[in-house]
Amino acid sequence: MLAYIIRRFLLLPIIILGVTFLIFCVFSLLSPMERLATYIHDPSTLKNPQSVERLINKYHLDDPFPLGYINWLKRIVRLDLGWSQTANQSVWDAICQRFPATLELVLYSIIPVILVGIWLGVISAVHHNDMLDQTIRVTAIIGWSLPTFVFGLLVLFIFYGILDWLPPGRLSSWAQDIVYASSNFHSYTHLITIDALLNGNISIFLDALRHLIAPIITLSYISWAFLLRITRSSMLDTLRKDYVRTARSKGVDEHTVIHLHAKRNALIPVITVAGMMIIGMLGGVMITETIFTYPGLGFWAATAAQQLDSGSVISFALLFATLMIVGNLIVDISYALIDPRVRLE
């Protein structure tokens, strides 16, 4: 058990190094000139051949592959990620500025994943094969087949276009004035809902929440549809176990059998999947934020990709890969800690 955790921690830097190497390989498909564009603030410098030559030397873009990689790595470690043309600021500043918005969205999206996915999954398994189960199952498969961008547009179409309930963006303009321009509003965490509560401003809290609901639903529905299927099959397995039969034959009432005996054990594998699903939502962030013009990292990365701002796109990928690696590590270790069969080994 301890050996496993130590091994995982030792592998962490190797994997991260591998990720940077892979990203650099992809980056190297571009010519030095194209790569140079990701370091330059003023595009007109690229017109002067002499300054281009000088800059290519300065940033070591003409070096042979291994040297180029080491130089690039050195800059990454210093968080010198270049200049983002799309955001018109340095890539690192762009990331720092947009990170809280994405974090807020992902954090809130965890709630429906856990609640709906696990809760409906258990219900579906308990009512195995009757109408309710079939309905839940079919809904989950359809949800699984519905691409985020179609679903998101439908949500936008219905709840904004027709009903005008859930507007896109992160805040209404009146709230933006207060949050970003007013001196009375203090940004402690940069998560607007929490800041609003800390400032005691309920109307801003409600406004931020109103903007969050549609992106949350769009980002999370695939995860909970999938989790529901996993919970269902894990619960079905557990309900067939001998100890469940024993409990039933002892005359334990059905509610206790399901919630005390079966559910607890059935949820052990579900936890890993839930963790993976939450991490997996990182991938959906780009589409969700693009649809709802939600000013987070994903929206920025998608815009950068359209404008071929490769430096920003690559930094975004590096960041998300790191987040995913760390997330996976946490999930794996917590799984090892939770499951008594693994823990005692």
Add this chain to the structure above:
Amino acid sequence: MNRTVRKLFSNASSLVGIVLLFIFIIIALFAPIIAPPLSDNPYQVPRMSWDVNPQPPGFPISDDIREVYDFMGTEIKYDKAICGTAEGGYDIFYGLIWGTRTAFKIGLITVTVAGFIGVFIGSISAYFGGWIDEGLMRITDIFLSFPFLVAAMVLTTILGRGLDKVMIALIVFGWMGYARLIRGSILSAKEETYVMAAKALGVKDIKIIWKHLLPNTIFPVMVQGTMSIGSMVITAAALSFLGVGAPVGYADWGQMVSFARNWIIGAPGHAGQYWYTVLYPGIFIVLFVLAWNLVGDTLRDILDPRLRGEL
């Protein structure tokens, strides 16, 4: 095998999937008859007007476009946009029909190639074990460290637009699941006596993998492949939606949906005016993916020994 086919046809949900797939195959095969191309490149969606605004279903081809075709001597075989036009006057119906071919092309090619790469790496890894296994599996981990869509987007941004580049990106970051799956199966299968016997007889390693191990372990990979055709098509469409996939005007469902993005809210006072821009392409994508998922889902249930006899 017979049992599998019988189950596939007797299960209601997989039957729906098979029927849907059959319809899509018909559409793809007869695309030139259903929607006759107006230019040399059939994957280029024809425009029904030069107007940026989408036009409602039944919109007749505009006069200035008709003039262009008359001038080029092209016979206009249909003159109405049955499902309306998308942003820029692109005919939605044409895009849907030819987009079916694009979807099949993306799904089948990426899954086949990614499957081969994955099976190759996974079986080598499992069969030889030791540091080869360790090395190959860590490489697999590195590729798995990226969210799929993010990785595919980065690669297409660097490689440039085009359907071939999208497929390359999907393959480069799509093989890892198969590698892990086949590795697990081969790890347990290689301890079986028939493998020992083959080894004792001096059969070459490659032949043992190819003739003895793979035939016994490949089926779960094929099920996995069936199930991921849908997600490959979705990811390709998502790339088009983000604006880094197929070139503008290419018959591709994702792009049809992305055309709808700016219009979905409708004009002030006419909420939902442009419903057709998202509804029709959306239905095609969902049904296509659903069909593969239904078939794959049933296949998996059939193969899962724990559920046998319960279907």
